[in-house]
Amino acid sequence: MPTRIPVIIDCDTGVDDAMALICGLATDRLDIRAITVVAGNQTLDKTSVNTLNLVDFLGYKVKVSKGADKPLNRELITAEHVHGRSGMGGVKLPESSLRFYEKNAVETIAEEALAAEGQLEIIAVGPLTNIALAILAHPFLKKSIKRITLMGGSIDGGNHTPAAEFNVYVDPEAAQVVMNSGIPIVMVGLEVTEKAYLTKEEIQSLSLWHASDETSKTIKALLENMLEICTMFGYQGAVMHDPLALCYVLDESLIKTKAMAIQVETQGEITRGKTVADRYLVTDRKPNVQVGLEIDRLRFVELIKELLNKYIK
Ligand code: RIB
Ligand code: CA
Numbered sequence: 001m002p003t004r005i006p007v008i009i010d011c012d013t014g015v016d017d018a019m020a021l022i023c024g025l026a027t028d029r030l031d032i033r034a035i036t037v038v039a040g041n042q043t044l045d046k047t048s049v050n051t052l053n054l055v056d057f058l059g060y061k062v063k064v065s066k067g068a069d070k071p072l073n074r075e076l077i078t079a080e081h082v083h084g085r086s087g088m089g090g091v092k093l094p095e096s097s098l099r100f101y102e103k104n105a106v107e108t109i110a111e112e113a114l115a116a117e118g119q120l121e122i123i124a125v126g127p128l129t130n131i132a133l134a135i136l137a138h139p140f141l142k143k144s145i146k147r148i149t150l151m152g153g154s155i156d157g158g159n160h161t162p163a164a165e166f167n168v169y170v171d172p173e174a175a176q177v178v179m180n181s182g183i184p185i186v187m188v189g190l191e192v193t194e195k196a197y198l199t200k201e202e203i204q205s206l207s208l209w210h211a212s213d214e215t216s217k218t219i220k221a222l223l224e225n226m227l228e229i230c231t232m233f234g235y236q237g238a239v240m241h242d243p244l245a246l247c248y249v250l251d252e253s254l255i256k257t258k259a260m261a262i263q264v265e266t267q268g269e270i271t272r273g274k275t276v277a278d279r280y281l282v283t284d285r286k287p288n289v290q291v292g293l294e295i296d297r298l299r300f301v302e303l304i305k306e307l308l309n310k311y312i313k
Contacts (some may be wrong), residue, residue, distance in 0.1 A: 012040025067105025
C-alpha cells in the first residue's frame, strides 16, 4: 500500500466542506493529522461545531482545532445565503460531546509540520486566514510545509463578486501571504471546480441513495441540498468545489495545471480578492502557483462514488 499522505484539512464547514471531509475521512490514502477550522461560510462558532459534529457522527477520532474567527484585517462576511443559518444547509447532526483540540489552528499547524518532518501537506478549502497566520507566526513553515492544495481563486471571473471567488474575497490579504510564501501551491479554482459537478442522475445512481443507515441518509441530504442550491444558481449539478481540491491530492491526474504568476488584489474596491494571473508574461514575476485549468470530470465522479460508497452499511 502506498504511504499515507500526512495532511491537515483547513475548512469553513459549510456543505461542500462537509462533503470534502466525508471523502477525506473515507480514504486510507490520507493520514489526517488534524482538521483546523476557520470562519467563512458561517461564523467560527458554527463552522467549528459543524466540523466536530460531523467527525464524531462519522465515528472518526481526529483533532479538530479552532482557528480565526475573522479575516486578517477585514470584517467577516459569510455565505449564509448558500450554506444556511447553521452552515450545514438544512442538515442536522447529533451534537458531539467531544472537545476541541487544546491548541488553536496556528499552533496545531506548527506542531504537525514539525512532527511530519517536511512531509505535511495542507488541503485548504476555506478563507486562508489560519494558514497565513501560521506562516506569519512561524516562518519555519515556509520550508516545512510540503504543499498547499487550496480551493480558491479564479483567473477569469468570480462567484462572490464579478472579480473574486468567495474564499479569496473573504480574506484577500491572507491569500496574498499564502500565494507569496514560497510554499508549493496548487490553486483549485473556479475554472475547474465549476466543472466538478455531480448531475442529479449521477447522485441518484449512488449505491448509498437507497441505503437506510443514518450516515448514508445524511450524505444524501447534503447532496440534495447542494443540488438544490447549485441548480438554483444555474449549475448543471451539485458543484463539489472543496471535494475536488481534496481529490486532487488523491489523484493528481484529475486536473491539468499550469504554473502561473498569481497575485491577489487587496487594494481594489471592485476587484478586491481577484487572483490576478500573469497569463501573457507581461511582468518579470516568476510563476508561484500551479493553477488548475482542466478537469477529467467523469474520473472525478467515479472517485467520489468510490469514496462515498465506503459509507454504505
Ligand atoms: O467559492 C467556493 C468556496 O467558498 C468553497 O470553499 C465553499 O465552501 C465556500 O467556502
Ligand atoms: Ca469551503
